[in-house]
Amino acid sequence: MSNSIITQAITGTCITFSFILAGNAVTQSFMTIPALVVNFPTPGSTTHTERCRLLGAQWPLCWSVGNVFFRPLSMLGFVGYTYAAYSLFRDSHPSSTLANSLNSATGEPKGDWRILAVSAALHLVTVVHSAVNMQPLNDKLENLARAGEKDLVGAEAVAQRWGKWNLVRLVNPVVAGVLALSQLVKS
Numbered sequence: 001m002s003n004s005i006i007t008q009a010i011t012g013t014c015i016t017f018s019f020i021l022a023g024n025a026v027t028q029s030f031m032t033i034p035a036l037v038v039n040f041p042t043p044g045s046t047t048h049t050e051r052c053r054l055l056g057a058q059w060p061l062c063w064s065v066g067n068v069f070f071r072p073l074s075m076l077g078f079v080g081y082t083y084a085a086y087s088l089f090r091d092s093h094p095s096s097t098l099a100n101s102l103n104s105a106t107g108e109p110k111g112d113w114r115i116l117a118v119s120a121a122l123h124l125v126t127v128v129h130s131a132v133n134m135q136p137l138n139d140k141l142e143n144l145a146r147a148g149e150k151d152l153v154g155a156e157a158v159a160q161r162w163g164k165w166n167l168v169r170l171v172n173p174v175v176a177g178v179l180a181l182s183q184l185v186k187s
Contacts, residue, residue, distance in 0.1 A: 007087040011116070011184050014080035017073045018119070018177030021126070024070055025170035032062055033163035040156040052152040055159065056144025063138050066130075074127045077173070081120035081180060088113035088183075111183035119176035126172045134169075137162040 036055055041048040088111055140158050143151070 004087060004091070007084050008184065010080045011084040011180055014077045014084065014119070014123075015177045015180050015184065017077040017080070018123070018173040018180070021070060021073055021077070021173040022170055022177070024066070025166055025173070028062070029163045029166045029170060033159055033166075036062075037156050037159050043153045049149065049152055052144045052147070052155040055155055056142060056147065059138070059141040059144070063142075071127075071130065074123055074130070074173075077176070078120055078123035078127060081116050081123060081176065084180070085113045085116035085120055088116060110186040115179050115183050119180045122172040122176040122179075126169055129165075129168050129172075133165055134162070137165065 036058060041051050092113060137158060141155075141162065144155050144158075
């Protein structure tokens, strides 16, 4: 890890972001989705339309926090891990006078910048996955509140698919956080 206290603090903050994001994904995939679809009526039953519309009305409450709170955390994690990887790369490649003076004064940095770059990449993949794969499912779920009868048939399947795809947002931050933590403890 870089000898800079600022870089170490940024890395520690990003690790915290990673585990907050993972905790949120656990809650969504293993608590929220199952609660919303428990005893979901089959298409064609008398209560199916009403339940689909309720799911569509409830869904914005579930994912609005993600847009306001968790999306910025994902982006900040990406930016922070990228900065930490760059700082460690810069400190471990003394091509400049500044890097030479830093390394001679405080010792060689411990850790591998590539590990932090992987953490950054995992956060970037999560951000892109959220935009490309998850947002269309969010839109489908929200639209259930006002969808026609034909569009309600696959409502439960869309919610279940959302829960499964959300596992990417669980695994990536955990791996990113563990990798970064392995570098932070080397410092």
